[in-house]
Amino acid sequence: MKILVTVKRVIDYNVKARVNADNTDVDLANTKMALNPFCEIAVEEAIRLKESGTATEVVVVSIGPKACQEQIRTSLALGADRGIHIETDSMPESLNVAKLLAKVVNAEQPGLIIMGKQAIDSDNNQTGQMLAALLDIPQGTFASKVELIGDKVHVTREVDGGLQTVALNIPAIVTTDLRLNEPRYASLPNIMKAKRKPLVVQTPADLGIELKTHSKLLKVEAPAERQAGIKVNSIEELIEKLKNEAKVI
Amino acid sequence: MRESMEFDVVIVGAGPSGLAAACRLMQQAKEAERELTVCVVEKGSEVGAHILSGAIIEPRALEELFPDWKKMGAPLNTPVTEDQLFMLQSDNKSIKFPNLVVPKTMHNQGNYIASLGNLCRWLGEQAEQLGVEIFPGFAASEILYHEDGSVKGIATGDMGISESGVEKDSYMQGMELHAKYTLFAEGCRGHLGKELYQKFDLDKDNDAQHYGLGLKELWDITPDKHQPGLVLHGSGWPLSKGTGGGFFLYHTENCQVVVGLIVDLSYENPYLSPFDEFQRLKHHPVLKQYLEGAKRVSYGARAITKGGFNALPKMTFSGGLLIGCNSGTLNFAKIKGTHTAMKSGMLAAEEVFSALNNGCNGAKELTGFETRFKDSWLYEELKQSRNFGPAMHKFGAILGGTFNFIDQNICKGRLPFTLRDNKVDYAQLKVISDYSPIDYPKPDSKLSFDKLSSVFLSNTNHEEDQPCHLKLKDQAIPITQNLPKYLEPAQRYCPAGVYEVIEDESGAHFQINGQNCLHCKTCDIKDPAQNITWVTPEGGGGPNYPNM
Numbered sequence A: 001m002k003i004l005v006t007v008k009r010v011i012d013y014n015v016k017a018r019v020n021a022d023n024t025d026v027d028l029a030n031t032k033m034a035l036n037p038f039c040e041i042a043v044e045e046a047i048r049l050k051e052s053g054t055a056t057e058v059v060v061v062s063i064g065p066k067a068c069q070e071q072i073r074t075s076l077a078l079g080a081d082r083g084i085h086i087e088t089d090s091m092p093e094s095l096n097v098a099k100l101l102a103k104v105v106n107a108e109q110p111g112l113i114i115m116g117k118q119a120i121d122s123d124n125n126q127t128g129q130m131l132a133a134l135l136d137i138p139q140g141t142f143a144s145k146v147e148l149i150g151d152k153v154h155v156t157r158e159v160d161g162g163l164q165t166v167a168l169n170i171p172a173i174v175t176t177d178l179r180l181n182e183p184r185y186a187s188l189p190n191i192m193k194a195k196r197k198p199l200v201v202q203t204p205a206d207l208g209i210e211l212k213t214h215s216k217l218l219k220v221e222a223p224a225e226r227q228a229g230i231k232v233n234s235i236e237e238l239i240e241k242l243k244n245e246a247k248v249i
Numbered sequence B: 001m002r003e004s005m006e007f008d009v010v011i012v013g014a015g016p017s018g019l020a021a022a023c024r025l026m027q028q029a030k031e032a033e034r035e036l037t038v039c040v041v042e043k044g045s046e047v048g049a050h051i052l053s054g055a056i057i058e059p060r061a062l063e064e065l066f067p068d069w070k071k072m073g074a075p076l077n078t079p080v081t082e083d084q085l086f087m088l089q090s091d092n093k094s095i096k097f098p099n100l101v102v103p104k105t106m107h108n109q110g111n112y113i114a115s116l117g118n119l120c121r122w123l124g125e126q127a128e129q130l131g132v133e134i135f136p137g138f139a140a141s142e143i144l145y146h147e148d149g150s151v152k153g154i155a156t157g158d159m160g161i162s163e164s165g166v167e168k169d170s171y172m173q174g175m176e177l178h179a180k181y182t183l184f185a186e187g188c189r190g191h192l193g194k195e196l197y198q199k200f201d202l203d204k205d206n207d208a209q210h211y212g213l214g215l216k217e218l219w220d221i222t223p224d225k226h227q228p229g230l231v232l233h234g235s236g237w238p239l240s241k242g243t244g245g246g247f248f249l250y251h252t253e254n255c256q257v258v259v260g261l262i263v264d265l266s267y268e269n270p271y272l273s274p275f276d277e278f279q280r281l282k283h284h285p286v287l288k289q290y291l292e293g294a295k296r297v298s299y300g301a302r303a304i305t306k307g308g309f310n311a312l313p314k315m316t317f318s319g320g321l322l323i324g325c326n327s328g329t330l331n332f333a334k335i336k337g338t339h340t341a342m343k344s345g346m347l348a349a350e351e352v353f354s355a356l357n358n359g360c361n362g363a364k365e366l367t368g369f370e371t372r373f374k375d376s377w378l379y380e381e382l383k384q385s386r387n388f389g390p391a392m393h394k395f396g397a398i399l400g401g402t403f404n405f406i407d408q409n410i411c412k413g414r415l416p417f418t419l420r421d422n423k424v425d426y427a428q429l430k431v432i433s434d435y436s437p438i439d440y441p442k443p444d445s446k447l448s449f450d451k452l453s454s455v456f457l458s459n460t461n462h463e464e465d466q467p468c469h470l471k472l473k474d475q476a477i478p479i480t481q482n483l484p485k486y487l488e489p490a491q492r493y494c495p496a497g498v499y500e501v502i503e504d505e506s507g508a509h510f511q512i513n514g515q516n517c518l519h520c521k522t523c524d525i526k527d528p529a530q531n532i533t534w535v536t537p538e539g540g541g542g543p544n545y546p547n548m
């Protein structure tokens, strides 16, 4: 079985995001970028399925500017077999991404598509669901466990009240949650090997998709700064302040 | 058995010296149509992540390495337009020196204000295009030796070991990287460099090395105050007499200024806190005029090797070379180490390449390097500035400054004698009973800030569950010796608040918050008991400086 994994290039989770001077976007100039952590978990899961003999090939796909190839190479270094880069200068909206991915799925015919539940930059949490709808195939979102049993994939989902296990026909979409696995580190020899693994570049036009914008970014602002806290000397003082200053009780 | 890989040359550290060496090696290989394998390991999560500098960059070495650097898009975009030099006399008084009396080495026409981190990112791209393998996120944690004692290469650290020392799920063993020649380009106070000094007795003939701690911030300022190309330097307040150092404030591109303070680590007062000196410095009108109403974007700190010519060690040993600030090539009269670090890397690359071409395999020491070095402008430049640092330290800023004016402008560094400064920095610290505590003002959170909110802006991060990378030779010393004698100065000299003394009913405890570490190396340098050893944490850990 072939597995398709989607990966996104995002601001590194260690970096404090900063709004640019004219409030039009987050300032990304010379900031460290990385593989979206949820996508990294998706790559790890696919590689584990390959190592256990369940999967035969792991293909990674990323959409965005040329620099995305770094994240594809990282995934190849972790153990994926080949990469597809769909090159666009802009970062397309979720629906466009889902439409592009639908084309890739149709061409590649994977048995399983593993995606991050969301990207940590815009936190949309919708591309996987949209792709499932576009392809009309089952989805198992927020996965904390993935098992192939017979011709079905069993996905344990993290839901509000606890865990829910669903059995899906394949092909299916799985989106990963944090507890699914702990990704490995790429080793030096594998990083070197990854440079020679195949990577094809396509454009949205090649796939017959015109990128449309459905929303407009008006303004980006940093959250209001938190006021410094104060220390109170007694419970009475605390209650007094909550009543009269904060007016919350 | 660890896995291993073979290269012709392995370079430790992707700073200006390591990257210039890598590029120069490949350029020569291309010219000679010879196959050459070069790899660079870098402990930061990406090239540039751990680089913190001023920086005013003199393009001399870059010009030699890439004569077309402007066309190729090297990020030196802001030429220096004006130099101003100040002596701060108190928290609101200052003298501005007329240009005429400023030592020549402090003039910056033809130089550029830039982010050294970004220059390194660019150099890294050039190196990769030339065929160098760069591995960011991998720290060289160990030196490997052949049986005959020559250097065989390095090993990268293990990943995925827990704090208590057990292998986690993500465990990955380190790798051995073997090379005919290994270049150590770790920058100021390299931790492998330190081992090499001892092993090969590299510093037996030179004066003691000296260091400073540089603290720096990046600010977004309002467009009406921004004068791209304007350079301010100064000394005096807030540092008290007897403490060397100076500030810088540069107007760089994108409506930003960088502001910083370098404090000589030869300071004597155990109550001194370089971080707090820096914070109060920004309230001085000379600096405040630009920072008021502006927004701080980033913070970081890094030690600087400033002993100069007199402290230069032997740079070669069998199997490799020390280059850049790891050997101390910084020119302190100019406070510039980038062009000299690059040049030392390029000279090393030329020596290594000619040795490889002659069929050498590393066993023989590259003694030819010394001739190459002595024939270069680098040697000439460092020699001319040899008295600058010792003069400042011996005579203080004003008299020392006068001496330096005569030495550098009138005699062009050719005075027929050399000043010496041979006492190591950590031994200068005096006991608390000689001093009274310094009363630092509380930060106002507009111009000055506390340590933790500052460290936050360095984006520093270390995997939490790993062995502490700040090793104490003797666990007891901080509390039994350093506390009574010096009030444990690590609490104050560490610019990241890594060291704390916590008192509870059972007494005082020394706590190390290793995750906050900025890899500045000050503790390794200044601990009066020389009890702290900085070792490499898991690769990728440490600051993530943008544009520093």
Ligand SMILES: Cc1cc2nc3c(=O)[nH]c(=O)nc-3n(C[C@H](O)[C@H](O)[C@H](O)COP(=O)(O)OP(=O)(O)OC[C@H]3O[C@@H](n4cnc5c(N)ncnc54)[C@H](O)[C@@H]3O)c2cc1C
Residues within 6 Å of the ligand: B012, B013, B014, B015, B016, B017, B018, B041, B042, B043, B044, B048, B050, B051, B052, B053, B054, B055, B056, B057, B058, B116, B138, B139, B140, B141, B185, B186, B187, B188, B190, B191, B192, B214, B215, B216, B260, B262, B301, B302, B303, B304, B323, B324, B325, B326, B330, B335, B336, B337, B338, B339, B341, B536
């Ligand atoms: C505050 C400040 C201001 C300065 N201002 C100026 C200025 O205006 N102009 C100027 O020219 N110079 C300036 N300098 C000096 C200049 O930054 C240095 O001289 C220069 O960076 C030295 O280059 P390097 O390659 O030797 O080392 P570094 O730049 O320190 O680079 C060393 C690299 O090696 C990596 N490394 C270290 N150890 C290991 C290991 N064991 N494994 C893997 N990787 C490792 C580090 O992460 C780093 O990336 C300033 C320095 C400071 C601190």
Ligand code: SF4
Residues within 6 Å of the ligand: B470, B493, B494, B495, B496, B497, B498, B516, B517, B518, B519, B520, B521, B522, B523, B524, B534
């Ligand atoms: S622990 Fe040492 S190296 Fe790390 S920030 Fe503090 S003084 Fe610098």
